[in-house]
Amino acid sequence: MALSRLDSLYKAVIADHSKSPHHRGVLEGVEQLQLNNPTCGDVINLSVKFNEDAIEDIAFTGDGCTISTASSSMMTDAVIGKTKEEALELAEIxxxxxxxxxxxxxxxxxxxxxxxxxxxxxxxxxxxxxxWNALKKAIERSQ
Incomplete structure (x- = not known):
């Protein structure tokens, strides 16, 4: 696949996650953690439901740019069902x-x-x- 076509595919996936984010919402009965990016005004409210050492469910709300929203959506997909240790490793990567x-x-x-x-x-x-930083803080708070 030509590099420009691959770039277009990447941009399309990011745009799709931004327009229709996965796991958008608030989890009932779970503390919300809020982080913001003061340089651009992005804000995320993250709620994570843990089942012992695993991420059972995760959701986010907030206002952010395309990159912030897409990254939030992709992060939730990547970490649901993972252990805290696995999620922290993904955040580092x-x-x-x-x-x-x-x-x-x-x-x-x-x-x-x-x-x-x-x-x-x-x-x-x-x-x-x-x-990802909000996720790390949520995991830290849960321990």
Whole structure:
């Protein structure tokens, strides 16, 4: 597949996640964690339901740019059903990836791997990592 066609596919998947985000909403009976990106105004409210050591369910609301919303949607898909340890590993892989560091473990990210292009736009890294940082805080609070 030509690089421009692949780029178009990546952009389409990101746009789709932004327009129709997965796991959008609020989980009842679960504390919400709010994080914001003061440089651009993105805000995420994340609620995570844990079943002992596993992420049983996850949802988010908030206002954000295309990158922030798509990343939130992709993150929820990637971590649901994972253990806290696995989710923290994915957050680390994602953070390194959007900073331009290549890692064979990126495949574990699922569609979130499509966000690798953010590394070319340093001002957008905080947008892409907002949901992942919220997830890390939610896991820290649960322990």
């Amino acid at each position: 994602f953070s390194h990836m959007v900073q331009g560091q290549q890692d064979e473990r990126q495949k574990k990210l699922g569609e979130s791997e499509l966000m690798a292009g953010v590394s070319k736009f340093p001002q957008r890294i905080k947008c892409a990592t907002l949901a």
